[in-house]
Amino acid sequence: MSFGSQLREFRDEYLHITQKQMAQDLGVNPGTISRYESDEREFPIEQLQVMKELYNIPDDMFLAIILDRPLKSVRPSTGLRTLDSTSYYSNGWNEPADAEYRLREIIAVTDQMTPDNRALFFAGLQNFVQLFKNQLRN
Structure with missing residues (x-):
């Protein structure tokens, strides 16, 4: 796999958004997303942090995308947007x-x-x- 295929898998299976929506979110042309996903164009390094923050990508998932590790080995595709399981959202809950x-x-x-x-x-x-x-x- 490549970064482009990892990006496509994450967009399709975890975010459930179109190339057009991702392009709007990142402020680029939809054709640019297509070229990123097909590895015809390199994803700009400065955009990585923007994408991570924009889609609230947990660190383990983000590293898997960058390091070309199977995404499903990190977190199964549940049809949900991912959340960082190390975050505490309230002091009122025990876990x-x-x-x-x-x-x-x-x-x-x-x-x-x-x-x-x-x-x-x-x-x-x-x-x-x-x-x-x-x-x-x-």
Whole structure:
């Protein structure tokens, strides 16, 4: 495998987005993504960190993509966007795995939504988080 095929696999099987969507996200032409994936063009090193942050790629997955390791040996393709399992999302849960499981449930639900409904859901979630933060301050 090559970086291009790793990129294609990650885009298809983990992110479930089109070349066009990735191109929009990275600010390039869709043909450029196609050339990256077919190894006709080298992926710019300065874009690696941008891509990692943009898609919240966990370190183990990111290294597998760069080092040309099988992605499924790192994390199985579940149809979900990947999360960093070492992150603690709340001090209220006993285990980070519990937090990751809850977040994966939310992601699974939002992946089934239309883009408009997903945007509405996350806007409402952001409002809820802000209200919660305001309550904690009082």
